[in-house]
Amino acid sequence: xxxxxxxxxxxxxxxxxxxxxxxxxxxxxxxxxxxxxxxxxxxxxxxxxxxxxxxxxxxxxxxxxxxxxxxxxxxxxxxxxxxxxxxxxxxxxxxxxxxxxxxxxxxxxxxxxxxxxxxxxxxxxxxxxxxxxxxxxxxxxxxxxxxxxxxxxxxxxxxxxxxxxxxxxxxxxxxxxxxxxxxxxxxxxxxxxxxxxxxxxxxxxxxxxxxxxxxxxxxxxxxxxxxxxxxxxxxxxxxxxxxxxxxxxxxxxxxxxxxxxxxxxxxxxxxxxxxxxxxxxxxxxxxxxxxxxxxxxxxxxxxxxxxxxxxxxxxxxxxxxxxxxxxxxxxxxxxxxxxxxxxxxxxxxxxxxxxxxxxxxxxxxxxxxxxxxxxxxxxxxxxxxxxxxxxxxxxxxxxxxxxxxxxxxxxxxxxxxxxxxxxxxxxxxxxxxxxxxxxxxxxxxxxxxxxxxxxxxxxxxxxxxxxxxxxxxxxxxxxxxxxxxxxxxxxxxxxxxxxxxxxxxxxxxxxxxxxxxxxxxxxxxxxxxxxxxxxxxxx
Ligand code: VG1
Ligand code: CO
Numbered sequence: 001x002x003x004x005x006x007x008x009x010x011x012x013x014x015x016x017x018x019x020x021x022x023x024x025x026x027x028x029x030x031x032x033x034x035x036x037x038x039x040x041x042x043x044x045x046x047x048x049x050x051x052x053x054x055x056x057x058x059x060x061x062x063x064x065x066x067x068x069x070x071x072x073x074x075x076x077x078x079x080x081x082x083x084x085x086x087x088x089x090x091x092x093x094x095x096x097x098x099x100x101x102x103x104x105x106x107x108x109x110x111x112x113x114x115x116x117x118x119x120x121x122x123x124x125x126x127x128x129x130x131x132x133x134x135x136x137x138x139x140x141x142x143x144x145x146x147x148x149x150x151x152x153x154x155x156x157x158x159x160x161x162x163x164x165x166x167x168x169x170x171x172x173x174x175x176x177x178x179x180x181x182x183x184x185x186x187x188x189x190x191x192x193x194x195x196x197x198x199x200x201x202x203x204x205x206x207x208x209x210x211x212x213x214x215x216x217x218x219x220x221x222x223x224x225x226x227x228x229x230x231x232x233x234x235x236x237x238x239x240x241x242x243x244x245x246x247x248x249x250x251x252x253x254x255x256x257x258x259x260x261x262x263x264x265x266x267x268x269x270x271x272x273x274x275x276x277x278x279x280x281x282x283x284x285x286x287x288x289x290x291x292x293x294x295x296x297x298x299x300x301x302x303x304x305x306x307x308x309x310x311x312x313x314x315x316x317x318x319x320x321x322x323x324x325x326x327x328x329x330x331x332x333x334x335x336x337x338x339x340x341x342x343x344x345x346x347x348x349x350x351x352x353x354x355x356x357x358x359x360x361x362x363x364x365x366x367x368x369x370x371x372x373x374x375x376x377x378x379x380x381x382x383x384x385x386x387x388x389x390x391x392x393x394x395x396x397x398x399x400x401x402x403x404x405x406x407x408x409x410x411x412x413x414x415x416x417x418x419x420x421x422x423x424x425x426x427x428x429x430x431x432x433x434x435x436x437x438x439x440x441x442x443x444x445x446x447x448x449x450x451x452x453x454x455x456x457x458x459x460x461x462x463x464x465x466x467x468x469x470x471x472x473x474x475x476x477x478x479x480x481x482x483x484x485x486x487x488x489x490x491x492x493x494x495x496x497x498x499x500x501x502x503x504x505x506x507x508x509x510x511x512x513x514x515x516x517x518x519x520x521x522x523x524x525x526x527x528x529x530x531x532x533x534x535x536x537x538x539x
Contacts, residue, residue, distance in 0.1 A: 055089020
């Protein structure tokens with residue numbers, strides 16, 4: 001039976017860079033999740049007769065959330081849900097299913113790289129028929145309606161068994177429980193030359209993939225070990241756990257130090273990769289070598305000819321403003337357009353849909369292409385393996401040759417976490433006001449060329465987005481400041497710094513960027529305002 005439940009708004013359901021993210025316990029409050037889902041439904045004109053892809057990264061509250069979602073979709077008249085077996089679905093696999101089945105969209109229950117568990121975070125990513133997360137115009141509408149909500153609809157039917165593949169029905173809605181991996185594999189087989197990759201492993205090539213106890217374990221085991229023939233045990237931490245085993249499933253130098261240490265040890269494999277909680281981020285490592293995500297995007301772009309799906313040419317590339325300019329150098333040399341967008345994958349969607357770009361990426365360990373409308377962690381690793389298989393070169397060789405050709409852009413991101421929201425907001429507004437006065441000033445040996453907010457005019461829908469403050473220096477160095485939009489409490493200030501070098505490729509990154517970091521802190525008065533003398537996380 002369909003029930004109408006009276007409710008009251010919580011008022012804080014604003015979606016950030018990657019959907020709605022809250023503390024798990026906040027999401028578990030009475031009617032909280034329900035309010036949000038009903039607000040999404042209301043904002044898109046209802047779900048009557050519509051079909052959606054549904055799944056999550058398996059974190060704490062995933063199972064309960066999916067059951068609630070099913071009952072609400074049924075009560076609101078949805079036609080059908082395609083649900084990953086056991087409620088599991090990586091973000092890229094979900095995007096693929098939306099496009100492949102031409103559904104009206106999809107819901108992924110994940111707070112991505114944020115820690116999970118009862119004391120961690122939970123989240124909802126909502127994608128529309130593009131396969132990508134919806135633009136700000138829609139998230140604004142959802143937020144507005146969530147502040148006015150008075151009731152939601154839900155079926156009182158029993159929980160649905162999601163362990164068996166096949167068809168079921170609840171109210172008038174059809175449910176199809178599917179193997180979330182097979183379609184994803186089929187998609188990747190169309191992009192890459194799997195035989196070439198099989199031969200690579202046959203030749204004795206060794207790799208390690210760290211799933212960080214999150215969603216990509218079963219995907220990676222099937223793809224790398226079962227299909228491509230990587231040695232058994234190559235995929236580690238392969239079972240998704242509700243609390244990710246206490247890990248912070250963010251594949252970077254800090255949160256996957258285990259993998260980094262392993263790759264700098266005597267036991268290191270030829271290659272290593274890791275993915276985040278929901279499988280859209282990737283980290284690339286070679287033997288005793290780390291590739292920055294910005295370099296990775298540039299290197300993939302410069303080697304697209306080694307991948308069957310791209311070898312006949314690509315439309316163009318795009319990066320977020322905070323990502324280093326490495327990829328734009330490649331684009332320029334190869335006569336490709338290079339778009340610079342605000343942080344957040346949704347900004348790439350219009351560019352892909354209008355055939356302006358094929359490859360894109362962000363400094364935050366996200367790389368992808370127009371095969372779907374989300375970043376894709378396993379795709380990025382297969383791309384790297386394809387280059388290695390075709391060239392016979394190591395990760396380090398490939399990267400060093402890239403630097404020889406284009407110069408090296410030293411890059412690092414510094415995060416100041418747990419700030420008081422009002423302090424962080426004021427820091428940004430005061431800094432913005434000060435920017436024009438910084439022009440031509442010298443700081444610690446660096447002369448400022450220009451300082452301004454980053455403003456993006458979407459060439460497709462004409463919308464304008466302002467995100468972050470950028471200081472450009474005369475030598476090509478750059479500092480970008482922005483506040484994170486994925487946190488579940490407090491504020492995080494991100495300071496992104498890059499500095500190019502044409503000849504010296506062997507400096508320590510932190511040392512190279514030291515004076516720029518000092519400048520970044522002075523200009524924004526970070527220590528005085530936040531009490532922090534150094535960043536909490538450097539990646
Ligand atoms: C962060 C990253 C951004 C990424 C977003 C979602 O956002 O910086 O590049 O698109 O997370 O990624 P923010 O606003 O905290 O800087 V995921 O893997 O969390 O969906
Ligand atoms: Co993610």
